Amino acid sequence: MSRHAITIVVNGKRTERSVPARRSLADFLRDDLHLTGTHLGCEHGICGACTVHLDGVPVRSCIVYAVQADGAEVTTVEGLSPDGTTLSPLQDAFVSCHGLQCGFCTPGMLMAATALLRENPHPTDAEIRDELGGNICRCTGYQQIVESVQLAARDGAAR
Amino acid sequence: MSVASPPATEPHAHRFIGKKRRPVEDRRFVLGRGRYAADITLPHLHHVAIVPSQYAHARITAIDVSEALALPGVLGVVTGAELRAQTKPLRQYLDIPGVEWFPLAGDVARYAGEWVVAIVATERAIAEDAADLVVVSYDPLPAVLDPEAAMDPNSPPVHPSHPSNIMYQRTFVWGPVDADFAAAPRRLKTRYRWHRSATVPIETFAVTASWEPGTSMLDVWASIQMPQFPEQIAEALGLPLNGVRVHFDVDVGGSYGVKRGIKHAVLVSFLSRHFGVPVSFVEDRLENMRGGDMHGPDRIFDIEAAYDDRGVVKSMKIRTIDDEGAYPGRSPLQMGKPVGAIVGAYAIASVQYEAIAVTTNKTGQVAVRGFGQAPTNFAIESTMDRVARDVGIDALEVRRRNFIAPEQFPYTIPSGTAYDSGDYPAVMAKAEALADFAGLQRWRDAARAEGRVAGIGIASCIEPGGGNAIFQALFNDKDKTTTFPEGAQVKIDRTGTISAQIGVASSGQGHETLVSTLLGEIFEVEPDGIRVIHADSLAGLPSQSPVASRMAIVLGDATVGAARRLKDKMLRIAAHDLGCAPEDCEWNGTTVRVRGGDAAERTWLEICRIAHLFYHRLAPGMEPGLQTQFVIEVPTGGTLPTADGRVQMYPCHSFSAHVVALEIDRGTGRVHFHKYALAHDCGTVINPDIVRGMVMGGIAHGIGAALYERFVYDDSGQLITQTLADYMMPTTHEVPHVDMVEHETPSPFTSMGQKGVGEGGYMSTPAAVVGAINDALSPFGTRIDHAPATPVDILECLQ
Numbered sequence: 001m002s003r004h005a006i007t008i009v010v011n012g013k014r015t016e017r018s019v020p021a022r023r024s025l026a027d028f029l030r031d032d033l034h035l036t037g038t039h040l041g042c043e044h045g046i047c048g049a050c051t052v053h054l055d056g057v058p059v060r061s062c063i064v065y066a067v068q069a070d071g072a073e074v075t076t077v078e079g080l081s082p083d084g085t086t087l088s089p090l091q092d093a094f095v096s097c098h099g100l101q102c103g104f105c106t107p108g109m110l111m112a113a114t115a116l117l118r119e120n121p122h123p124t125d126a127e128i129r130d131e132l133g134g135n136i137c138r139c140t141g142y143q144q145i146v147e148s149v150q151l152a153a154r155d156g157a158a159r
Numbered sequence: 160m161s162v163a164s165p166p167a168t169e170p171h172a173h174r175f176i177g178k179k180r181r182p183v184e185d186r187r188f189v190l191g192r193g194r195y196a197a198d199i200t201l202p203h204l205h206h207v208a209i210v211p212s213q214y215a216h217a218r219i220t221a222i223d224v225s226e227a228l229a230l231p232g233v234l235g236v237v238t239g240a241e242l243r244a245q246t247k248p249l250r251q252y253l254d255i256p257g258v259e260w261f262p263l264a265g266d267v268a269r270y271a272g273e274w275v276v277a278i279v280a281t282e283r284a285i286a287e288d289a290a291d292l293v294v295v296s297y298d299p300l301p302a303v304l305d306p307e308a309a310m311d312p313n314s315p316p317v318h319p320s321h322p323s324n325i326m327y328q329r330t331f332v333w334g335p336v337d338a339d340f341a342a343a344p345r346r347l348k349t350r351y352r353w354h355r356s357a358t359v360p361i362e363t364f365a366v367t368a369s370w371e372p373g374t375s376m377l378d379v380w381a382s383i384q385m386p387q388f389p390e391q392i393a394e395a396l397g398l399p400l401n402g403v404r405v406h407f408d409v410d411v412g413g414s415y416g417v418k419r420g421i422k423h424a425v426l427v428s429f430l431s432r433h434f435g436v437p438v439s440f441v442e443d444r445l446e447n448m449r450g451g452d453m454h455g456p457d458r459i460f461d462i463e464a465a466y467d468d469r470g471v472v473k474s475m476k477i478r479t480i481d482d483e484g485a486y487p488g489r490s491p492l493q494m495g496k497p498v499g500a501i502v503g504a505y506a507i508a509s510v511q512y513e514a515i516a517v518t519t520n521k522t523g524q525v526a527v528r529g530f531g532q533a534p535t536n537f538a539i540e541s542t543m544d545r546v547a548r549d550v551g552i553d554a555l556e557v558r559r560r561n562f563i564a565p566e567q568f569p570y571t572i573p574s575g576t577a578y579d580s581g582d583y584p585a586v587m588a589k590a591e592a593l594a595d596f597a598g599l600q601r602w603r604d605a606a607r608a609e610g611r612v613a614g615i616g617i618a619s620c621i622e623p624g625g626g627n628a629i630f631q632a633l634f635n636d637k638d639k640t641t642t643f644p645e646g647a648q649v650k651i652d653r654t655g656t657i658s659a660q661i662g663v664a665s666s667g668q669g670h671e672t673l674v675s676t677l678l679g680e681i682f683e684v685e686p687d688g689i690r691v692i693h694a695d696s697l698a699g700l701p702s703q704s705p706v707a708s709r710m711a712i713v714l715g716d717a718t719v720g721a722a723r724r725l726k727d728k729m730l731r732i733a734a735h736d737l738g739c740a741p742e743d744c745e746w747n748g749t750t751v752r753v754r755g756g757d758a759a760e761r762t763w764l765e766i767c768r769i770a771h772l773f774y775h776r777l778a779p780g781m782e783p784g785l786q787t788q789f790v791i792e793v794p795t796g797g798t799l800p801t802a803d804g805r806v807q808m809y810p811c812h813s814f815s816a817h818v819v820a821l822e823i824d825r826g827t828g829r830v831h832f833h834k835y836a837l838a839h840d841c842g843t844v845i846n847p848d849i850v851r852g853m854v855m856g857g858i859a860h861g862i863g864a865a866l867y868e869r870f871v872y873d874d875s876g877q878l879i880t881q882t883l884a885d886y887m888m889p890t891t892h893e894v895p896h897v898d899m900v901e902h903e904t905p906s907p908f909t910s911m912g913q914k915g916v917g918e919g920g921y922m923s924t925p926a927a928v929v930g931a932i933n934d935a936l937s938p939f940g941t942r943i944d945h946a947p948a949t950p951v952d953i954l955e956c957l958q
Contacts, residue, residue: 020284022284030197030198035191036191036194036195036197036198037190037192037193038191039195039197039361039362039412040197041361041362041363041412041444041883042361042882042883043443043444044444044882044883044884046882046883046884047361049361076191077189077190077191078190080189080190080191081190084190085190087189087190091189091190092189094185094189095181095182095186096181097848098181098182098185098848098849098851098852100185100188100189100667101413101667101668101669101852101853101856102188102360102362102411102412102413102666102667103184103185103187103188103189103193103410103412103667104193104195104360104361104362104410104412105361106188107191110189125896128891129891129892130891130892133890133891133892134890135890136361136883136888136890137361138358138359138360138361138415138856138859138860138888139413139667139852139856140852140855140856140859141852141855141857141858141897141920142855142859142890142891142894143851143855143894143896143897144848144852144855145891146891146896
């Protein structure tokens with residue numbers, strides 16, 4: 001198995017590593033960088049739990065190779081909080097609305113919804129449901145997730 | 160000791176119970192700081208890959224592991240023969256001697272995907288590479304796939320050591336069934352099919368085990384939701400139970416019943432002990448779907464109903480055949496739990512119930528949300544719809560005419576279970592109003608007049624909560640288990656902060672929020688400052704895990720019991736220090752003062768310091784410190800079944816009424832929800848957002864079971880829905896917005912009047928949705944009597 005030197009900026013921090021060609025970006029984040037907030041639900045690109053931002057665009061890190069992210073900027077759920085402690089408005093809204101239960105799909109949901117609100121700060125219900133349609137949650141039935149995104153959009157508007 | 164009646168000193172108006180409170184657990188989850196089983200790392204951790212059977216039924220003639228062993232990084236390989244020589248079989252709950260279940264197949268593989276060989280390597284990828292190098296030779300045998308064909312005495316046997324493929328069969332008769340049928344002017348007979356599906360959590364099963372020879376201790380971290388999990392590991396490995404330590408401070412990424420993983424845990428524990436390294440196994444999705452033994456009930460229902468011209472049902476005969484797959488385990492008991500709500504919400508006087516568990520060459524079944532009652536409620540509710548149609552009344556009216564009346568509680572159903580409390584007509588009326596039922600009927604009729612396909616469905620459901628092991632005894636005479644306990648430990652330290660330990664892992668239910676809210680209520684302190692931790696199985700008290708919608712009831716009341724004991728001790732400490740009798744003192748918030756007297760008092764902090772630091776100020780002989788524990792048996796539990804199989808199943812009975820209006824796309828068969836409204840009664844609500852989420856999540860599972868989700872096997876016994884691209888789970892596009900209203904009928908058996916809430920949504924939704932489809936199909940003269948009713952099925956009915 002060939003190894004490759006890669007340089008990736010993860011959550012604002014420049015990281016250099018040597019990785020096997022077949023290592024997925026998700027495994028790289030979890031196993032090499034110990035950023036276990038990115039979760040693996042299917043490893044075939046359906047469930048959305050492993051969603052991260054690659055150069056600002058949400059991708060499924062289970063079907064991206066780490067070597068494909070060479071030279072890119074990656075943001076994971078650990079990078080949403082400015083200091084690792086303070087909640088972003090979206091994270092705060094998920095807590096406030098209880099837009100989660102077991103928390104396993106939550107990182108992917110947060111990454112997808114963060115991208116949505118960046119593109120569209122005032123989405124309608126239908127737009128929220130459209131944008132999150134690629135992230136499966138088995139706990140909540142989605143209603144409180146949609147409410148969380150609505151709340152974050154409202155709070156964002158107030159600021 | 161009962162905790163049902165609060166001391167007079169507790170405030171009557173709740174300060175925290177029923178109020179909006181941000182769940183404690185959510186913060187770590189949104190920060191990406193949850194700690195799931197796959198996140199556990201240990202020094203020298205090794206990883207497991209599995210070689211599965213390619214055949215549904217085959218004799219294993221040879222296994223060649225030489226190439227796999229030669230791969231650098233591979234530590235070792237274990238076959239079924241090696242494992243079986245050194246472990247005991249996994250537990251069966253039925254009395255079926257000779258049906259042996261081990262983590263790895265022995266001479267015969269009994270379903271496609273059954274584990275045959277386990278490989279341990281330094282990396283998961285290397286273990287998987289090695290799995291590809293193992294050569295297993297098979298001699299295929301005829302596969303048994305149809306549960307009814309499997310019952311034929313001439314069917315090939317799945318387990319030749321057992322006399323037939325029928326693992327359990329019993330007919331219960333409760334009340335004068337024959338007389339009620341003979342006297343009834345109307346009867347109908349129907350068949351329903353509940354196909355195999357499951358709750359399929361997004362996290363697959365993961366387990367890490369570490370055997371320490373220096374202490375003879377096995378440590379296990381697992382994504383687990385299972386009663387008797389440490390016991391079963393210890394049994395299989397021949398370890399004393401105090402040599403197994405299961406760590407419950409692991410966040411579980413969804414379960415809804417299925418995170419049992421006993422064969423996974425026994426295998427990984429064995430491998431750790433065998434090879435002397437810590438070992439981790441994280442299922443990939445294919446392993447989870449095919450060989451994870453997490454499929455749910457797979458049932459055929461034959462139902463007869465006897466009723467009068469008004470649609471009042473007098474008696475029912477229910478026959479259930481359940482396809483358990485290759486190894487029954489605990490799953491047949493899922494036909495036992497519905498005994499405790501076998502008449503639903505209806506005053507049906509007599510019932511005949513036949514339960515048949517059949518083994519086939521499919522993956523094993525396991526507990527799924529509702530423990531078997533979702534399919535049974537689907538069959539009962541669908542039958543009510545047919546009764547309504549036969550006598551010419553609507554689906555709402557037939558339920559109203561059959562409801563147990565509010566003044567009849569406590570109400571004992573024919574199978575022996577007393578329902579604690581409820582007001583079904585009031586809840587149904589709330590659902591009717593919330594949905595604007597009359598308006599929906601006008602909408603439907605107008606849509607039909609335009610040639611559209613529209614329908615309305617109704618379902619109600621009894622949601623038993625509390626948990627109780629009595630179905631073990633009901634389905635196995637040799638099993639006399641009547642205890643199903645839950646415990647809580649509470650401490651207050653010398654600085655006055657409160658902590659509690661619970662002996663379970665949580666899979667999204669919010670137990671830390673539950674316990675801290677109740678402690679805050681009892682102690683009259685802000686719950687956010689209270690710490691709740693998950694003990695391991697040796698440090699914790701007896702627990703049965705968060706099954707059976709039981710934690711608000713039993714963990715809640717163990718917590719309340721412990722808190723009241725501590726509060727009483729604090730009062731006695733203060734009284735002694737104040738020089739008066741305890742009965743002359745009272746709590747005033749967090750301060751104990753002399754009743755009606757001067758300003759003499761002891762504050763919370765003073766009492767804590769006396770308890771921990773000033774022994775000379777304690778009453779002689781009093782134990783220092785502030786710590787206690789409380790273990791509760793399930794209220795109304797502790798009995799065995801009667802000879803005719805009557806049981807007191809669970810203590811508390813929640814209720815919900817669902818109203819669904821939907822439209823069907825004539826071109827694609829796709830269902831579009833026009834309205835989904837429900838009214839829900841789980842007694843006293845402790846955290847409104849958690850309750851709402853539980854109900855809503857159950858509805859989403861119900862929509863999946865009603866319309867999309869099915870494990871499909873081909874004619875050779877291969878599972879063909881192996882990925883999340885084939886096994887269709889509802890997304891934001893398929894789950895509609897739901898309007899919900901609460902009704903509170905407190906339970907007399909719990910401290911705050913709370914009941915269970917985890918399963919009712921899943922029990923009601925399939926019947927409501929399929930009922931609405933059948934209403935929509937009624938102008939076409941067709942109907943669907945199975946779930947899921949897929950778009951293809953619906954299109955066929957529109958032809």
